[in-house]
Amino acid sequence: MSKEVPVANKIKTELHEILDVRQLTDSTFVLRFERKNLEFEAGQHVCVGPPNGIHTREYSIYSGTQEDYIDILVKEVENGLVSPSLKKLQKGGFVVVEEPVGYFTINKDHPKGQKYVFIASGTGVSPFHSFVKSHKELNYTLLHGVKYGSEAYDADIYEKSNYKLCTSREATGDYYGRVTDYLKEHKLGLDTHYYLCGNCNMIHDVYDILEQQGVSTDNIHAEVYF
Amino acid sequence: MKYHLVTLGCQMNQSDSERVKRVLDGMGAQWTDKESEANVIGILACSVRQKAIDKVYSKIANWNKRKQSENLITFISGCVLPTDKEKFLKLFDIVFAMRELPQLPQMLAQYGVTTPAGLERDNLNPKEEINFFWKVKPKYNSSFEAFIPIQNGCDKFCSFCAVPYTRGREVSRPSEEIIAEVRSLVEKGYKSITLLGQNVNSYGLDKKGSEINFSELLEGIGKIGVSSKEKFWVYFTSPHPRDMGRDVIEVIAKYKCLGKQIHLPIQSGDDKVLIKMNRKHSLKKYRETVDAIKALIPQATLFTDIIVGFSGETDEQFENSRKAMKEFKYNMAYIAMYSKRPGAASYSWPDDVEQSIKKERFALLTEDLAEVSGAYNQSMIGKVVSVLVRDNDRKSGYLSAQTEGKITVRFASQENLIGRFVKVKITSASNFSVEGELVTVNESSEVEFKHDETKSWI
Numbered sequence: 268m269s270k271e272v273p274v275a276n277k278i279k280t281e282l283h284e285i286l287d288v289r290q291l292t293d294s295t296f297v298l299r300f301e302r303k304n305l306e307f308e309a310g311q312h313v314c315v316g317p318p319n320g321i322h323t324r325e326y327s328i329y330s331g332t333q334e335d336y337i338d339i340l341v342k343e344v345e346n347g348l349v350s351p352s353l354k355k356l357q358k359g360g361f362v363v364v365e366e367p368v369g370y371f372t373i374n375k376d377h378p379k380g381q382k383y384v385f386i387a388s389g390t391g392v393s394p395f396h397s398f399v400k401s402h403k404e405l406n407y408t409l410l411h412g413v414k415y416g417s418e419a420y421d422a423d424i425y426e427k428s429n430y431k432l433c434t435s436r437e438a439t440g441d442y443y444g445r446v447t448d449y450l451k452e453h454k455l456g457l458d459t460h461y462y463l464c465g466n467c468n469m470i471h472d473v474y475d476i477l478e479q480q481g482v483s484t485d486n487i488h489a490e491v492y493f
Numbered sequence: 494m495k496y497h498l499v500t501l502g503c504q505m506n507q508s509d510s511e512r513v514k515r516v517l518d519g520m521g522a523q524w525t526d527k528e529s530e531a532n533v534i535g536i537l538a539c540s541v542r543q544k545a546i547d548k549v550y551s552k553i554a555n556w557n558k559r560k561q562s563e564n565l566i567t568f569i570s571g572c573v574l575p576t577d578k579e580k581f582l583k584l585f586d587i588v589f590a591m592r593e594l595p596q597l598p599q600m601l602a603q604y605g606v607t608t609p610a611g612l613e614r615d616n617l618n619p620k621e622e623i624n625f626f627w628k629v630k631p632k633y634n635s636s637f638e639a640f641i642p643i644q645n646g647c648d649k650f651c652s653f654c655a656v657p658y659t660r661g662r663e664v665s666r667p668s669e670e671i672i673a674e675v676r677s678l679v680e681k682g683y684k685s686i687t688l689l690g691q692n693v694n695s696y697g698l699d700k701k702g703s704e705i706n707f708s709e710l711l712e713g714i715g716k717i718g719v720s721s722k723e724k725f726w727v728y729f730t731s732p733h734p735r736d737m738g739r740d741v742i743e744v745i746a747k748y749k750c751l752g753k754q755i756h757l758p759i760q761s762g763d764d765k766v767l768i769k770m771n772r773k774h775s776l777k778k779y780r781e782t783v784d785a786i787k788a789l790i791p792q793a794t795l796f797t798d799i800i801v802g803f804s805g806e807t808d809e810q811f812e813n814s815r816k817a818m819k820e821f822k823y824n825m826a827y828i829a830m831y832s833k834r835p836g837a838a839s840y841s842w843p844d845d846v847e848q849s850i851k852k853e854r855f856a857l858l859t860e861d862l863a864e865v866s867g868a869y870n871q872s873m874i875g876k877v878v879s880v881l882v883r884d885n886d887r888k889s890g891y892l893s894a895q896t897e898g899k900i901t902v903r904f905a906s907q908e909n910l911i912g913r914f915v916k917v918k919i920t921s922a923s924n925f926s927v928e929g930e931l932v933t934v935n936e937s938s939e940v941e942f943k944h945d946e947t948k949s950w951i
Binding site: 369 | 575576578579648650652658661662663735764765768769771773775777836838842
């Protein structure tokens with residue numbers, strides 16, 4: 268007689284209905300789909316793909332852990348395998364979603380009041396958006412490096428004093444220059460935990476700066492994007 | 494119906510091939526060593542490197558030529574990337590994910606292949622995917638060595654690797670099945686058992702508390718060793734340094750049957766390369782793990798995997814990998830020249846280290862490995878070691894064996910000792926193996942092994 272398979276033993280790859288598509292810029296949008304009992308920690312990612320495709324891509328979860336939907340922040344990549352297909356999807360359509368996974372999360376062992384600096388380039392802000400939505404009273408500073416002020420995705424959810432938009436091509440943010448320039452001018456503490464997400468060149472450069480400033484590698488956490 | 498199976502890649506594919514053979518045998522099909530005699534040919538593919546997938550394209554081109562003049566059914570499974578799968582659907586008759594293996598008879602039936610003998614289906618549930626697959630009893634290739642899959646899939650998304658896209662998310666096999674299979678193999682006299690998974694030491698984590706973890710699984714297996722009078726060694730591969738905790742090392746130290754050989758892939762000795770690879774651990778954390786291994790199991794050998802020529806790797810970063818090789822004194826390293834894998838994050842990054850530089854780095858790192866492993870092997874000279882005899886050596890009149898730490902030992906013998914533990918005195922050493930003289934063949938039980946503990950051996 269066959270044994271009942273525990274729910275935890277079943278591989279979850281299901282179709283999730285799209286609840287909303289919110290355009291932020293010409294190429295960047297927030298895709299909202301039904302959560303369907305998926306459990307996750309802020310900072311984790313899901314593999315998402317179009318319902319009729321063979322490819323999926325990893326997207327950091329953008330929404331908070333207490334929401335009853337899941338948001339992902341997508342930037343259309345020219346000739347990309349997945350993002351152009353996702354851009355064509357509309358409310359009422361479906362996406363293939365795999366279970367959330369990932370290790371880029373806030374360590375539960377950190378003391379209350381621990382200071383965090385989140386450093387993002389472009390859509391790398393996504394896990395930090397989820398951190399802020401999920402963890403109330405988080406003691407954080409978010410440095411968001413973009414080219415133009417229009418790429419300050421949903422900046423209004425962050426405390427103004429905690430958020431620094433670093434714009435590299437125009438002086439429309441809080442700081443005109445790259446996040447690396449900002450960091451060289453502002454030391455943000457050795458006891459701080461630094462979370463880096465986005466372009467690998469940015470991550471490398473920031474890593475070097477933090478190392479030179481004496482920050483321990485134990486305090487630097489990184490998630491490299493494509 | 495005669496079948497032939499080509500198995501490429503790692504031990505996981507080899508282990509999977511044992512289940513494929515069981516299914517095909519269950520259909521009444523007969524194995525043949527010769528591709529040319531087979532009516533059904535299958536291939537278990539490897540997507541870790543492009544070279545491995547190129548072999549598949551080459552094979553299927555030849556088989557499809559054969560089909561023009563004879564009946565032949567072809568199938569492919571194993572690690573296949575989505576982009577290759579699309580192409581394989583046009584080239585192969587059957588393409589399936591390994592967890593769909595129990596449906597292979599139905600797939601072959603569509604090509605007119607009948608099933609005179611059925612499979613044991615009373616404990617199979619079509620809705621269980623990977624669990625369904627694990628319930629297929631393997632047809633073990635060896636009478637003394639076995640692989641036991643304990644976990645499938647990968648959640649790590651290292652930026653150079655295609656495996657998360659071929660094997661899917663991490664799923665752990667029920668521990669009671671694993672323990673039962675180990676016990677059964679030990680009772681049948683198996684001497685070497687390897688627990689397999691893309692991330693063996695994240696075993697149980699996907700079950701979020703409803704399953705034991707890896708150190709607890711090893712503890713359960715260790716207890717089999719204590720209660721059994723038989724001597725056997727249990728190993729595991731591949732672990733991820735991120736999930737390698739002190740608890741695992743402590744359990745390995747505690748139980749004699751848990752083999753004192755640790756495979757701990759490092760991939761690079763440079764922190765920035767590790768970040769770019771998305772390895773989720775630093776060199777410092779890796780070093781702490783190795784220090785714990787050396788402190789708790791000083792006799793353990795250390796194996797690793799390293800990639801040279803990863804996207805953007807500078808000379809200085811490569812030198813850090815060389816330093817790591819010398820610092821950690823690996824007994825063996827599987828060194829690979831980086832190749833882009835479709836689907837992996839690094840596919841869109843420039844593959845900007847020239848092939849000639851990759852080859853140079855490969856050669857240099859191999860020399861470094863030869864130096865450190867050679868030094869270790871030299872230190873074995875004069876010692877009496879317990880070895881498991883595995884095969885006839887290429888050198889006539891010699892047998893090939895391995896120590897508990899998986900150091901290759903060659904010794905002269907006319908007796909058929911394959912599959913037995915014996916004792917060998919090491920007389921000479923080279924960079925990657927040692928040679929010795931047979932001391933005694935009476936190594937059948939753990940009790941006898943303990944009695945001789947006063948002798949100096951590894």
